[in-house]
Amino acid sequence: MKPTIFVTRPVPEEAEAYLREHCLVDKWEGDGPVPRDRLLERLGNAEGLLTSGGKIDAELLDHAPRLRAVSNISVGYNNFDLAAMKARGIIGTNTPEVLNDTVADLIMGLILSAARRIPELDRYVKEGRWQRSDDEILFGLDVHHKKLGIVGMGGIGEAVARRGKFGFGMSVLYHNRHRKPEAEAALDASYLTLPELMREADFIVLMTPLTPETKGLIGAAEFALMKETAIFINASRGATVDESALVEALKSGQIYGAGLDVFEHEPVASDHPLLTMPNVVTLPHIGSATEHTRNQMAMIAAQNLVLALKGHTPPNVVRELK
Ligand SMILES: NC(=O)c1ccc[n+]([C@@H]2O[C@H](COP(=O)([O-])OP(=O)(O)OC[C@H]3O[C@@H](n4cnc5c(N)ncnc54)[C@H](O)[C@@H]3O)[C@@H](O)[C@H]2O)c1
């Protein structure tokens, strides 16, 4: 007898076909993300859940008495209440590694966009404001040979560091929960404390997972240490940064600019002060959003789920907050 699963968002054909081969698939057919109350109604029979970010907490698990595994189509798993899942013997999985290069490419895009003011000056040209006499008002900052500071030197952090080091001749500084001697050797990277990194780096890239320790990790005290020419990039989760402090740091000229792929509340409200600042580049959480990478993530997530439901240990089980 095939296990029943619930799929909360459309997945590529290949992943859906694979799931149907191994499971009885029930899926959300509505537009947009499944509303929480509708999801809870649909979980009565589900032994597996394929999702990408909705909260998996005690309330949801109470509505899913047969649930054995939850598979995220994402590397981040801050949506999992791991204690509640563990208490019920439910396995959680994610999709690490496969998206490292895709997200790192986007982060380089944010760095270049903020430093060279690409979106701002694109609008400038398209709005017919470009004058032959324009000169200094179009200046930005160099990226090459500057100091790249990575906070959270994991899979994505290292992929960004490689691009900075070997593509742009940058020197790599990093702060992480644990030192990484191999990365230090391969990238000639220097380990710094968080305050040291804030003072030293020209580009600060935040790439930690969202955990109780990293919530608001970068706030007023950290922005106060940054150079006036520093550019702050966040592609981790919005809540790792105190957004009000970021707004103040940008408004007061404490830092030069920011590049953001993530926000505390997504989609970000259209009247959010960060959206009014020309020195902030904003994106709608598209770090891993290429067809190739998202297809691979969906397939890996499907395989994780099927393996777990067959009683095997999938390669990407998450056991604790990392
Ligand atoms: N914008 C996007 O679309 C997008 C895409 C992928 C991942 N992400 C986010 O990026 C996060 C990182 O992804 P990854 O694949 O590199 O994860 P990873 O687990 O490989 O790396 C995370 C690193 O952060 C470090 N870390 C954890 N807590 C820390 C702390 N308190 N201080 C310093 N370092 C700490 C860990 O030791 C680890 O080295 C994900 O959890 C997810 O939230 C966002």
Ligand SMILES: O=C(O)[C@H](O)CO
């Ligand atoms: O964590 C991830 O994989 C990305 O943020 C996509 O949700």
